[in-house]
Amino acid sequence: MSNPDGELPTEAKAIIAEEEALLGRVLASLEAARQRGDSRHQETQGLVAQLQVLRDEAATAPVADLPHLLHQMNQARALLERQGTTLLPDANAPYFAHLRVEGPAGIRDYLLGRTSFADASADVRIIDWRFAPVARVFYRYGEGDSYEEWFGERLSEGTVEVRRLVVIDRGRLTRIQSGTLVLARTPEGSWRQLGSGPSSQLAGGSGTAVRPGQLGVGEGASRREGSLDVTAMLDAEQFEAVSVAADQPLLVLGSAGSGKTTVALHRLAKIAFDDRARYPESRMKVIVPEEGLARLSRRLLAPLGLDKVSVETLDSWAAMAARISFGAKAIKLWEDTPPLVAKLKRHPALRLSFAARLGVLKSSVTTLPQLRKRLAEVFTDRRFLEGVVSRSNGDLPLTAVDETVRHTMLQIATPLSRELEGVDPERLETLDGKSLESDTPDALAGTLDLEDLPLLLFLRFQGGNLGAVGRLVHVVLDETEDFSLFELFVVGKLLGEARSCTLAGDEMQQTSTSFAGWPAVLAELGIRDAATCRLQVSYRCPRPVTELARKVLGTQATTAAPQTGREGAPVGFHHFPDEAQAHLFIGEALRDLLEREPHASVAVIASSPDQARAFHRVVADMSWARLVLEGDFSFEPGVDVTDVDNVKGLEFDYVVIPDATARAYPAHDEARRRLHIAITRTSHQLWIVSAEVRSPLLAGS
Secondary structure, three states, X not given: OEEOHHHOXXXXXXXXXXXXXXXXXXXXXXXXXXXXXXXXXXXXXXXXXXXXXXXXXXXXXXXXHHHHHHHHHHHHHHHHHHOXXXXXXXXXXXXXXXXXXXXXXXXXXXEEEOOOEEEHHHOEEEEEOOOXXXXXXXXXXXXXXXXXXXXXXXXXXXXXXXXXXXXEEOOEEEEEEEOXXXXXXXXXXXXXXXXXXXXXXXXXXXXXXOEOOEOOOOOOOXXXXXXXXXXXXXXXXXXXXXXXXXXXXXXXXXXXXXXXXXXXXXXXXXXXXXXXXXXXXXXXXXXXXXXXXXXXXXXXXXXXXXXXXXXXXXXXXXXXXXXXXXXXXXXXXXXXXXXXXXXXXXXHHHHHHHHHHHOOOOOOOOOHHHHHHHHHHHHOOHHHHHHHHHHOOOOOOOHHHHHHHHHHHHHHOOOHHHHOOOOOHHHHEOOOOOEOOOOOHHHHOOOEEOOHHHHHHHHXXXXXXXXXXXXXXXXXXXXXXXXXXXXXXXXXXXXXXXXXXXXXXXXHHOOOOOOXXXXXXXXXXXXXXXXXXXXXXXXXXXXXXXXXXXXXXXXXXXXXXXXXXXXXXXXXXXXXXXXXXXXXXHXXXXXXXXXXXXXXXXXXXXXXXXXXXXXXXXXXXXXOEEEOOOOOOOOOOEXXXXXXXXXXXXXXXXXXXXXXXXXXXXXXXXXXXXXXXXXXXXXXXXXXXXXXXXXHXXXXX
C-alpha cells in the first residue's frame, strides 16, 4: 500500500510537520553555533598573534618587566585553552533518531546522532548514541513503555512518549519510521505512506527453517522400528541418489538449498542400516569446512540413529590425523597463518609444483623432523614459490612469496626456550607472567601452520604408510569445493581401494581458491567411476531470492538456472546515507519481528567478522542477539549475528545482509560468490541493506 501526500492520515501529517519543525530548529541552532565558532576562530587568531608578540617582547625585555609580561602570556594561554574548538554535528545528517520521554525533568526530546550537541535556548539536545546513558532508553524500550534506568548513581523513571527513526540526507528529511508507520519523501518532494507490504516488513516465516524438532523439506527423515524409511521427505531425484550402491562413489552437485547435505547424510544412514557389519559407524566420517555446518550435521544425524558417526571440520580432522601420525607432543600449532600464506598453501598450483619438486619420498623419510625439513626447503625457495604464483593464473600475488619466506624463516628458527635452556625458568618470565617470546615474532619458532598438516600427511601417506591412522569405510565430504587437493589426497588414502564416499558440493559456493574442478577432485581421491547426481530443484529459497542470487553471480553462473520450488516475498532493498542509520533501522526491524514471531530464526550475515562485531554492538543490549564467529550456532529461535565464512550449508527463516556496500562486495568473482552464499541462506525472506556506496553487484536491483 502507498498513499500519496494528499491522502495521508491526519496522524501521519502531524508527525511529518513535527519532525520537519524539529529538523528546522536543529539546523538553525547548528548554523548559529557555527557562526559563533567563526567569531571564536577570529578571536583565537588574535590571541595567537598577541601571544607571539609577548614572547618576542619577553626575549629582549629587562628583567624587571618579565613578571608583568609572563602574567600577560599566562592569561593569553588560558584564554586560548578556553577557545578550544568544539566538533559540531554534520548538518547534512545531524541525527537519525528522535526520542521523547516524560521523566523527572518533565517532557524532553533527545536526538540520537554521532556527535553530541546541546542548545538549551533552542531546546535542542543531540546525544551520541554510543556513549550517552539516555540512549539506552531508546534501544531498550518501545513507544508507550515505562522505563527505569540507572544513569550513574541516579535512578531515572519515566515513559517513552515518542520513538522514531528518521533519515536526513543532505540536510533534508527523507524518511520517518514510527512503529509500523513508515513515511517516505518522493523524489518530487511529496510524502507517501509505505504500507506493510512483503518487502517493507519482515514477516510470515516463523518455523520454516531447520531447527531441532522442526526439520524442513529434505532435512529430516522418519524411522520405522527396526528399519530406516528415507523416502518420506525425499523427492524422486534425491531418492535415486540416496539409493546408489554403497561401494559406488557418489558426487552430488546442486545449487544452494537443493538438498545436497540431505542426500549425503541420508545415503550415509541407508548404507549403515543396510550393512552394519561392513559399514560400522565407528569407521564412517563426515568432514565439513566449518564448525557451524558440523554442528548442524550432528543434529541432523541424531534422529537418523547415527549420533556415533564422527563429524569433524577440516581443521580438527587434519589436526587429529597429524597428532596420531606424528605424536601429539611433537606438534605445536600456529593458528593465525597470514592470509596470503594460507592461500598459497591451499592453492591447486602448489599441488602441481609440489609433485614436480619432491616426487614420491623414500619410505625411510617419514618422521616429522624429516618432513618438516622438506617443507622448509620448499617454502624458503623463492624461485619455487614464484613458479607457484605463476601457475596460479593471477590468483596469488607476488607478495605471497616474500610473506611465505618470512613466515617460514620465523617458524624454523630455534625456539628461544631451547636457546636459553639451563637458565632459571623464573628469570625467563616477564612481569605479567608470560614467557619471553609471547607476543613477539619469536613465538612462531618451532610451530606449524594448520595448513601444513595436510601437506605433511600427503608426504607421509604417498607410500601408503598410514601408521596408526585407521582406514575409513565411508566418508561424506560436504562443501567439497572448499577442500584442498592435499586434503582430498589424504582422504583417498584413508579410504583405500574401496573408495566408498559421498561428495556434495557446488562450485558457485567456493569461498577459497583451493577448488581445481570436479575432475581434479575425483582424480585426487583416486576415483574414476563416480556416479554423478545434479539436483535441479532449489527447495530452500523462494523464487525472488534465487533470481537475485543468479544475477549476482553474473558470468560465474555456469550451470542452468535451478528450478525454484515456490514463490515468496520479494527481496527488500534498503539504502541509507551512513552505516549508523542502516544498523539502527535493522535493529528496529528485528525487534519488531521477534515480538511478532518469537520462534523465527534470523541471521544477520555481515561480510567480515569486524562488520559483524560492529552491528552486534548496536544490538548488544538486546538479549536475543547472539554474536557467532566461531560456528557456535545454537540453532534456537532468535538472531545470530555472524559473517559469510560461518554460514555455508546453513539456513534461516530470515536473512539480513547489513553491509551490501561497494567496499564489502566489489565487482570481482570472489565477492560475487561470497554475496551469493549470504543471499541463499534464507528459506523465507531476504533484506539487503546498504549505506554510502551500494555494491555494484546489485546494480539494477
